[in-house]
Amino acid sequence: MNLHVFSILCFTFGTLLVAVLACAKRRDAIALRFLIFCLAVSGWGFLASFWMSNHYHEETVLLLVRMGYLFSVWIPVTWIHFLFFFTGKEEPFKYFYASNYGVAGVLFCFSLTPLMITGTHPYGDFQYYPSVGPIHHIQMAQFSTLVPYGFYKLAQSMRKASGFQRIQQQALFLATLLGFIGGTQNYLAAYNLPSIMQTQVLMLAYPFLTGIALIRYGLFDPHEIADTFRRDKLAAIGIISAGINHEIRNPLYIVQGLGQAYEANLQEGVYKDPNMQLQEANAAMKKILHQADRALDIMKRFSLFAKQGVDDATRPQPTLVLDVVQNVLPLIGYELELDNIDFICEASKAACVLADPRHLEEIFFNLIVNACHAIKNNNKPAVIRVSTSEVKDGVRIIIADNGPGISQEQLPNLFVPFHTTKKGGTGLGLYIVKQLVQRNKGRITADSSPAGTTFTIELPGAEKAGGL
Secondary structure (H helix, E strand, O other), X not given: OOHHHHHHHHHHHHHHHHHHHHHHHOOOHHHHHHHHHHHHHHHHHHHHHHHOOOOOOHHHHHHHHHHXXXXXXXXXXXXXXXHHHHOOOOOOOOOHHHHHHHHHHHHHHHOOOOOOEEEEEEEOOEEEEEEEOOOHHHHHHHHHHHXXXXXXXXXXXXXXXXXXXXHHHHHHHHHHHHHHHHHHHHHHHHOOOOOOXXXXXXXXXXXXXXXXXXXXXXOOOOHHHHHHHHHHHHHHHHHHHHHHHHXXXXXXXXXXXXXXXXXXXXXXXXXXXXXXXXXXXXXXXHHHHHHHHHHHHHHHHHHHHXXXXXXXOOOOEEEEHHHHHHHHHHHHHHHHHHOOEEEEEEOOOOOEEEEOHHHHHHHHHHHHHHHHHHHXXXXXXXXXXXXXXXEOOEEEEEEEEOOOOOOOOOHHHOOOOOOOOOOOOOOOHHHHHHHHHHHOOOEEEEEEEOOEEEEEEEEEEHHHHHOO
């Protein structure tokens, strides 16, 4: 076994191992895309380890090389797809994934033909090294575009990250960079260009460093996000608690006043006969029960909000947007009153979406509280406005404020996890909002200017979704 075969075999099985470890840590879209990327890399590596051994005839080498391209054509697009999910970014344009997967699919169809690999040529220690065909130039162009672009996006994300997340991304950047440097030598050799084939040993760094990042620094570990989410939730509960203290005092004061008034009237002999006393007592009890129900309703809403989590299963049902707003308002009413913010609800009574009402309450709560924080120090009358309109197959919800706005530099990163511009912020509020919107088959966008910030949410209409 030569050095090339040893390096690639260790790289192949190490890559499979880190993919399995990542999937064991988290079972979500990020882990799935990482697994697909690793399978593409490992498939190529496994077949390459055979033909690089110099133990096979030219016909067998050609077959093994072409079979390897059945896997390698998917490496660039699965790499960039994984990175966009890992860094929380959207694709650069609408048909980005479709076009690149389409190109990879076409290349896949030509992988076993001479159009991809025409034959072999001697190169260095190898008696038979693949010679590229015309279709291979397209594969090379895609590889040369998507792989560096992926590193560029990862570097951008690293600069904005902090703490353990920054260390995780640095480890992933270094591991994959060394892996690609080692693997790229094969492309140079295929084009019969000068290369340093011994650097293939750098491919071993990929599973090794990724494994260290998995074990020591919690790469792909969802617990960090979960812990930060809990801190975010506690901060939200602190806001609600202040509102509850304010809201519950009102019914309690009324109950106390009714009781004191009845006792004083009784002591002063205001009730001349038992029937009058009974009527007054019944009237007071009805008012007391009404105020008690009001206090219990506030506590019930607080309890439901405190218990629900981002990991709860999605249970979509026809939900009136206006009902959601009315359920959230008691939780944030004190915040609005304290900061003297005018809240205007122009949601249509008929606006009905198919979504989980608990998730909608979380979405509205986060967006309205964010708006409160943005405009509390406004030099003009502060206004938050909620409105709805019908769109094709659904409902559009707009939550707008007239605050100072968000800079155009910060706007693209609003929904990136751990990205925050607020002192003491966790950077998960808007990330969670986006996750919840997407779980309910909707989409959310943000637009901002010096005149204020607008969040636009589009969700499927209940009638349309209910008819599926």
